[in-house]
Amino acid sequence: MSAPDPILIALPDEAATVRLAEDIAAKLAIGDVVALRGDLGAGKTSFARALIRAVAADAALEVPSPTFTIVQTYEARLPIAHFDLYRLGSADELDEIGFDEAVSEGVALVEWPERAEDHLPASHLEIALEIDGAGRLATLTGGGDWPERIARTLAIRRFLDASGLALATRRHLQGDASTRAYERVEAPGGHRAVLMDAPERPPGPVVRDGRTYDDLAHRATSVRPFVAMSEGLRAAGLSAPAILAADLPAGLLLVEDLGSEGVLADGAPHPERYRLAVEVLAALHATPRPDVLPLPDGSVHHVPPFDWDALSIEVDLLPRWYARWQRGTPLAPEAEAAFAAIWRGLYERLDGAEKSWLLRDFHSPNLLWLPERAGLQRIGILDHQDAMMGASAYDVASLLQDVRITVEPGLEADLAEHYVAARRALGPFDEARFREAYAISGAQRATKVLGGFVRLAEAAGKPQYLRHIPRVRGYLARSMRHPVLSGLALWYEEYLPLDD
Numbered sequence: 001m002s003a004p005d006p007i008l009i010a011l012p013d014e015a016a017t018v019r020l021a022e023d024i025a026a027k028l029a030i031g032d033v034v035a036l037r038g039d040l041g042a043g044k045t046s047f048a049r050a051l052i053r054a055v056a057a058d059a060a061l062e063v064p065s066p067t068f069t070i071v072q073t074y075e076a077r078l079p080i081a082h083f084d085l086y087r088l089g090s091a092d093e094l095d096e097i098g099f100d101e102a103v104s105e106g107v108a109l110v111e112w113p114e115r116a117e118d119h120l121p122a123s124h125l126e127i128a129l130e131i132d133g134a135g136r137l138a139t140l141t142g143g144g145d146w147p148e149r150i151a152r153t154l155a156i157r158r159f160l161d162a163s164g165l166a167l168a169t170r171r172h173l174q175g176d177a178s179t180r181a182y183e184r185v186e187a188p189g190g191h192r193a194v195l196m197d198a199p200e201r202p203p204g205p206v207v208r209d210g211r212t213y214d215d216l217a218h219r220a221t222s223v224r225p226f227v228a229m230s231e232g233l234r235a236a237g238l239s240a241p242a243i244l245a246a247d248l249p250a251g252l253l254l255v256e257d258l259g260s261e262g263v264l265a266d267g268a269p270h271p272e273r274y275r276l277a278v279e280v281l282a283a284l285h286a287t288p289r290p291d292v293l294p295l296p297d298g299s300v301h302h303v304p305p306f307d308w309d310a311l312s313i314e315v316d317l318l319p320r321w322y323a324r325w326q327r328g329t330p331l332a333p334e335a336e337a338a339f340a341a342i343w344r345g346l347y348e349r350l351d352g353a354e355k356s357w358l359l360r361d362f363h364s365p366n367l368l369w370l371p372e373r374a375g376l377q378r379i380g381i382l383d384h385q386d387a388m389m390g391a392s393a394y395d396v397a398s399l400l401q402d403v404r405i406t407v408e409p410g411l412e413a414d415l416a417e418h419y420v421a422a423r424r425a426l427g428p429f430d431e432a433r434f435r436e437a438y439a440i441s442g443a444q445r446a447t448k449v450l451g452g453f454v455r456l457a458e459a460a461g462k463p464q465y466l467r468h469i470p471r472v473r474g475y476l477a478r479s480m481r482h483p484v485l486s487g488l489a490l491w492y493e494e495y496l497p498l499d500d
Contacts (some may be wrong), residue, residue: 004147007154012135015167017043020138021050022170023157024125026183027149028055028078028107033120035113038129043136044111047129051109052080057171066111071097077172079106085115094119125150156197159252160185163245165193184257192257193244198223199251208313216313218304219386223251226385228293228301230255232357233384236289238280239370239377240384248297258380261369269407273369273379277362277399278415280379282422285356285392306358306390311347312340315444317451323496325454335495342487346440349484350391353437354430358390363402393437394445401442401475403449403468409478439482446476473498 011017024034034051036044049063056076066072066084074080081102094100094116102108103121113120123144130137140150160168165187173182173194183195201221204212214221227248233240241255263273291303304310319339323331331339361383368380396419400412407415416438423429449472453465477498480489492498 004142007140007147007150009138009140009154010132010135011043011129011138014046017046017136017138018050019157019167021047022054023153024127024150025051025054026156026170026172027153030078030106031103033103033108033110033124035110035120035124035126036129037113037126039131042129042131044129047127048082048109048111052076052082054169054171055080055107059169071102073102081106081108083108083110085110085112088112088115091115091117091119152197152199155250156183156195156252159245159247159250160195160254163254165191165254170195185254193254194241194257196223196226196253196255197251198226198253211309213313216309218306218310218388222248223253223385224248224295224299225301225303225387227253228295229303229357229359229384229387232290232293233381236284236287237376238284239368239373239380241380241382243296246296248295258368258370258382261371263364263367263369263379264405267405269364269402269405269411270369271411273367274399274411274415275418276376277367277379278396278419279422280376280381281362281392281395281399282419282426283376285354286423286426289357289389291389303357304388306388306394308344308347308351310388311350311444312343314448315339315343315451317455318447320451321454321458322450325458326496331495335491338491339495342491343444346444346484346488350437350440350444353391353393353433355389356392358388358392358394359384360386360388360394360398362395362398364399364405391437391441393434394441397438397442397445397479401446401478403446403453403472403475406471412478436482436484439479439485442479443476443485443488446472446479450476 009020011020028034036047038044045065052063052074053059053061055078056074061074063082064072066082067086070084070087072082074082079102081098083097083099083102088094099108099119110116110120113126121143123146125140125142125146128139128141130139142150160166165185168185168187171184173184179201180196180198183197184192185195186192201214204214207213208216213219220226223246227243227246230240230243234242239258241258243253243255245254246252263270263277293301293303295301319331319336359381362381366381366383368382370378370380396416400407400415420429420431420434423434450469453468453472456462456465479485480492
């Protein structure tokens, strides 16, 4: 396979050099090596300083030259080791200065890379800078997936320019368990927005009946559902981010920046904010919601149903992943068959419950506190692209059994009562059916999460998710106190005790 063609980028001034460094910083990942070439005065120091400051999200960070120390390290979002190999005696000395360790644990930024000879990985990115009139010319050559990453980050820069945010700074905001990534961008003058970088996800492997997991679980694979649901929630009088600019085919959105203040206090639920979030759900559920929503290009988004396919493929994560991890051996076929049969019966009960927009991830990481707004609009709602039409109780369970933080039993009970009272104040409400649907939804969500978090740990190399397992098991045990889940409780008791 031939090497990709170099990418040439004109940098007419110092600000353009800084922007290119930020564009590259936005796509860095653990294990990356960026090699900087160029004569003295060509701009290597300017580029390195801008890249390190971008990753550290600190425009005033002191970035000294490592000419005499050979390596300078920075603890940032991604640990960075800045190497200047000019004084290196031979490439063999790389081991002595901790080069391999720096690459395995973070990002290595290398000046004078020719002194490393052939020790740089083939997947490294090389940036050659040269004087070009009054400015500079950068030549980018990347191995591995760098051609795709460079193309994507430059496309994002063009999208920002076309959206009225020319010259904007880019700072990593977050990634999530999916392929989506977010940046906070700020143009001169202080105008801020959030960039959502979510290219359409290619089909995954077929897992059942010729369909992929995304198909069965009705998970969004493009930004279109996010746009439709965000506008739908705003039309309902709630605070979802406004869509400021969109390139739907490219999977790029510029959305309103709702800030970063959440609904927690010292890592625990803030009671006042959680009560208001409960009231948001009550208001959302008290009015029938449409299952077809318009999109800005004239097409529509059909909100999918939370059907048997979606529920069953999610609970199947438990026997596939969690049970094997917990037991050390797979479940017996009869145990799996009994598990599926129990959930089929529970689905039929849940399917008869009151339905509304089921936002799917209505919990603390996706809720913001907006004190400058009034009423229900003080709760900002994020991450709703996987919404379905399903049991209203699901999102109440998602909030009150938050898998990432502990909601104590007393607070959970108080907030559930608050939801019931709010619903009764808004019209007729069947509390008994809600309590049953709440228990089933909580158990289903916990079952999915137990399997999903083990899968993230084992298949995606993200062991940090395992720390939530004890909490989720506790939530599952709480849910199974409801009589509708007596059969499921007996199944766990026989095949997969939660206290093991």
